[in-house]
Amino acid sequence: MLELKPADYKAEKNPDWCPGCGDFGILSALQMALFELKKDPSRTVVFSGIGCSAKTPHYLNVYGVHTLHGRVLPIAQGAKLAHPHLTVVAVGGDGDGLGIGAGHFVAAGRRNVDMLYILYDNEVYGLTKGQAGPTLGFGEKTKSLPKPNPQGRINPLLLAFAAGYTWIGRGYAYDVKGLKELIKEGILHRGLAFLHVLQPCPTYNDLHTKEWFAPRLYRLQEEGYDPYVPEGLSPEELDGKMALFQAKAAEWGERIPVGVFWRAEAPTFEERLQAYLPRYPGVYPALGQREALDLEGLLREFAL
Amino acid sequence: MQEFTWRVGGPQGGGIETAATLFARAVAKGGWWVATKREYHSNIMGRHSYLDVRLSRKPVGAFREKVDFLVALDGETLARHLGEVRPGGALLYDPRALDLTVHKLPMLDHRAAEALAERFGKLDPSLKEVLQAYVEAGVQPLPYPFEEVADRIGGELGVPSLQARRTLNTIAVAASLRLLDFPLEPLLEALAHQFRGKVLELNQEVAKAVYREEVPRLPSQLSLNGYEPGRVYLTGAQAAALGKLAGGLRFQTYYPISPATDESVYLEAHTAFQGADVAVVQTEDEIAAVTMAIGAALTGARAATATSGPGFSLMAEGMGFAGMLEAPLVVTLYQRGGPSTGLPTRTEQGDLQFALRGGHGEYPRLVLASGDIEDAFLDAQKALAWAWRYQTVVVHLLDKFLASMAQSLPKEALKPLSLNGERRFPGREGRPEPFPRYAMAPDGISPFAPLGTPGSFYWMTSDEHDEVGHITEDPVVREAQMEKRMQKLQTARKEIPQEDQYTLFRDGEVLVLGFGTVKGTLLEALESLPGVGYLHLRLLWPFPEIAPLLEGKRLVTVEHNYSGQLADLVQQETLQRVHHRVVKYNGRPITLDEAVEALRAVLTKEAPERLVLRKGV
Incomplete structure (x- = not known):
């Protein structure tokens, strides 16, 4: 077993985020979580989309794949399915995941591939200088916008729930310790975990700042909220769970909850693949050709 | 008789595909070489569809303009294919269809109806008049009441009418073969290949009953041609899928689209075979299809996707990403009529220039095109091997014509190739260290370390990057990395054997150039x-x-598109003028007769610079 220190997970490269950016907190939390879970850097991959948040992999000493705007989820799922023994974390911003990548966000929920997706939500497109993101509310005007936002907001938690994510959580970028625990839980969850991170953008978002968030945030778990949804609940019990989830996921304004909102059990896509690939995941695509192809056998149905 | 073409037409979903398969298998069992072409509308059920089975004493891969024998399972087939049966040929039809008029044919296109109206000089000609026109053209009419026969045989066998009428395709094939004096036994074998259990029993009984009926003797007779074992009969899409399996495919993604889907569905159905553990994932769109395949390829899995037309447009971004990451990726492109949704179920070679150039920026990509079913099998293997050898995107071009065409060929033609040449970093013991994945290499090919390679890690990015994969905008590093990537094209050109690059089948003063299914x-x-x-x-x-x-030759290109994309490419790359462009873009494959006529015109110097071929139903 490798003996690695927390600093071993940190790359030499210095982040080029703005001073005070919420991304720093998420990076530290992710680095600490990988350390505490004793993840082998050569068996761990952090994928990202495009944007400020998407630079995260470059600052971590594990395999890093910085992909295309909005496409991080299909790429990460492809890697995880082809090599199911990798630890896969995908990260990206709100524009990346819920704007250009919204279709992939929804489709990923239908599959339940065993990985964690962290969405950095600062409500703006930072790298292109502050245009409205898909989580900025209707009528809201950050200092970077010439006019109030004419489009409405997506609720990432409700969307993830509707799509079928089996673990749904929310953290706060400046609460590194709390965030680290959520990341660990998301990685350990068997299935697709979605972690929504509230991440102030000190440069472009003057509405939802550190000062704005601080008095509003509270921990769900400290108020006795139980996110666990065991298998075999009666329809009435499940309705109750869903109603509670929905109320908490929609709560925004004076009080904003963080913590684990939903934790359910469902077959992972890897398990579903076994229905037609009986040797999976023992024999998995990344292993390559292990035995000669029975071409004769395949040609039998075409024989004249 | 050296060759023969049998055509069956009827409503989509009405069993005509089964009929063509049965006919083709039966005659192939009788020793004939066969090729089958399929024409159909973008529709599930009801619209006109037809298939040609051409048989020959030697291997065959082309189709005639006129057929020798037409089976019209409905009135619309009679109306649409008028003029398509050669004089002396035969027409098998249900006399009940004659009660209809052209305007009573619900699916006949307006234009086709009007053309018939004009031809007959009246608003709504009847199918009796249409039949008369066949007869005047020297076609022998063979009335055959398919449904009545089905009911009668069904009655004799004690089978309800509804069930008996499901054997109409068998009846049509049996009647055709009986009329051509072909023995029954090969048909019974073809049925045994197609059906199982009680359905098989019924169909075989029906075929035998048809053979007991008295029929007129036709001038054309179809004798046996000497059966040789070891032949197979399969479509282009199946051959490409098999080629992928032989090439070590382990991960395939797709989004449903005609005509590419057949390949992925075949793969989905055949994953339990030894050595064919392929994960097939149906994605939410083609953007996800291509990027998911790339994600898989990054782990070292041989990965590919298959698409057509609009799907390929959506893949342009992902392909550039693979080029930048130097990820091995095969995109199998089944071309169809464009632009936009175009002619979804008809053939075209209109994506050549897009396959060569589509996408922003520049990256090395290889493009190869398959000419027939054997090529499709071999090329699919080469595409995968080259993607891994050169760590880049390989576009494998096919088209709808080839995808849905079936051919008989010797089993040995489907030869597994042993191609390798991957340059891979095997990993190392000990503490993981950054690996220079994008290290300089004179031939452009740096060792690839798939995700999960022990003892290492590095970064990959769609941004320009340095040797370990960190983002850079440094002009010197940019130049070096760009040159390294693009060098792969020179390396590939040098390494790929000449016979895999082109074949000069015959030299001549007039030299025809073509690619793909021509x-x-x-x-x-x-x-x-x-x-x-x-x-x-x-x-x-x-x-x-x-x-x-090409020097000093009279150059002619023959291709399925409007502008002559191959001609443009040849001119650009060789600085030789293409004198004639023979093009066709109505979605129907070029027939043998059309090609001969066009090239004769070139030979006699009567041909214009641009010849448009317009035949087809």
């Missing part, structure tokens, strides 16, 4: 065109060095 048609056309040569291009990019072969 191959079979042109090779057969050449038999009646002395003085005409044919150069078939297999590799389209990097473009082979063929300029010396």
Whole structure:
């Protein structure tokens, strides 16, 4: 077993985020979580989309794949399915995941591939200088916008729930310790975990700042909220769970909850693949050709 | 008789595909070489569809303009195919269809109806008049009451009418073969290949009953041609899928689209075979299909996707990403009529220039095109091997014609190739260290360390990057990385054997150039065109060095698109003028007769610079 220190997970490269950016907190939390879970850097991959948040992999000493705007989820799922023994974390911003990548966000929920997706939500497109993101509310005007936002907001938690994510959580970028625990839980969850991170953008978002968030945030778990949804609940019990989830996921304004909102059990896509690939995941695509192809056998149905 | 074409037409979903398969298998069992072509609408049920089975004493891969025998399972087939049966040929039809008029045919296009109205000089000609026109053209009418026969045989066998009528396709094939004096036994075998259990029993009984009926004797007779074991009969899409399996495919993604889907569905159905553990994932769109395949390829899995038309447009971004990451990726492109949704179920070679150039920026990509079913099998293997050898994108071009065409061929033609040449970093012991994945290499090929390679890690990014994969905008590093990537094209051009780049089937003062599915048609056309040569291009990019072969020749391109995309490419890459562009873009494959006629016009110097071929139903 490798003996690695927390600093071993940190790359030499210095982040080029703005001073005070919420991304720093998420990076530290992710680095600490990988350390505490004793993840082998050569068996761990952090994928990202495009944007400020998407630079995260470059600052971590594990395999890093910085992909295309909005496409991080299909790429990460492809890697995880082809090599199911990798630890896969995908990260990206709100524009990346819920704007250009919204279709992939929804489709990923239908599959339940065993990985964690962290969405950095600062409500703006930072790298292109502050245009409205898909989580900025209707009528809201950050200092970077010439006019109030004419489009409405997506609720990432409700969307993830509707799509079928089996673990749904929310953290706060400046609460590194709390965030680290959520990341660990998301990685350990068997299935697709979605972690929504509230991440102030000190440069472009003057509405939802550190000062704005601080008095509003509270921990769900400290108020006795139980996110666990065991298998075999009666329809009435499940309705109750869903109603509670929905109320908490929609709560925004004076009080904003963080913590684990939903934790359910469902077959992972890897398990579903076994229905037609009986040797999976023992024999998995990344292993390559292990035995000669029975071409004769395949040609039998075409024989004249 | 040296060759024969049998056509069956009817409503989509009405069993005509089964009929064509049965006919083709039966005659192939009787020793004939066969090729089957399929024409259908973008529709599930009801619209007109037809298939041609051409048989020959030698291997065959082209189709005739006129057929020898037409089976019309409905009135619309009679109306649409008027003029398509050669004089002396035969027409098998249900006399009940004659009660209809052209305007009572619900699915007949307006234009086709009007053409018939004009031809007959009246608003709504009846199918009796249409039949008369066949007879006047020297076609022998063979009335055959399919449904009545089904009911009668069903009655004799004690089978309800509804069930008996499901055997109409068998009846049509049995009646055709009986009329052609072909023995029953091969048909019974073909049925045994197609059906199981009680359904098989019923169909075989029906075929035997049809053979007991008295029929007129036709002038054309179809004798046996000497059965040889070891032949197979399969479609282009199946051949490409098998080729992928033989090439070590382990991960395939797709989004449903015609005509590409057949390949992925075949793979989904055949994953339990030894050595064929392929994960097939149906994605939310083609953007996800291509990027998910890339994600898989990054782990070292041989990965591919398959698409057509609009799907390929959506993949342009992902392909550039693979080029930048130097990820091995195969995109199998089944071309169809464009632009936009275009002609979803008809053929075209309109994506050549897009396959060569589509996407922003520049990256090395290889483009190869398959000419027939054997090529499709071999090329699918080469595409995967080259993607891994050069760590880049390989586009494998096919088209709808080839995808849905079926051919008989010797089993040995489907030869597994042992291609390798991957340059891979095997990993190392100990503490993981950053690996210089994008290290400089004179041939452009740095060792690839798939995700999960022990003892290492590094970064990959769609941004320009340095040797370990960190983002850089440094002009010197940019130049070096760009040059390293693009060098792969030179390396590929040097390494890929000439016979995989092009084949000069015959030289001639008039030299025809083609790629993809014009191959079979042109090779057969050449038999009646002395003085005409044919150069078939297999590799389209990097473009082979063929300029010396073209000098001083009268050059002709033959292709399925409007502008002559191959002609443009040849001119650009060889600086030789293409004198004639033979093009076709109505979605129907070029027939042998059309090709011969066009090339004759070139030979007699009567041809214009641009010849548009317009035949087809």
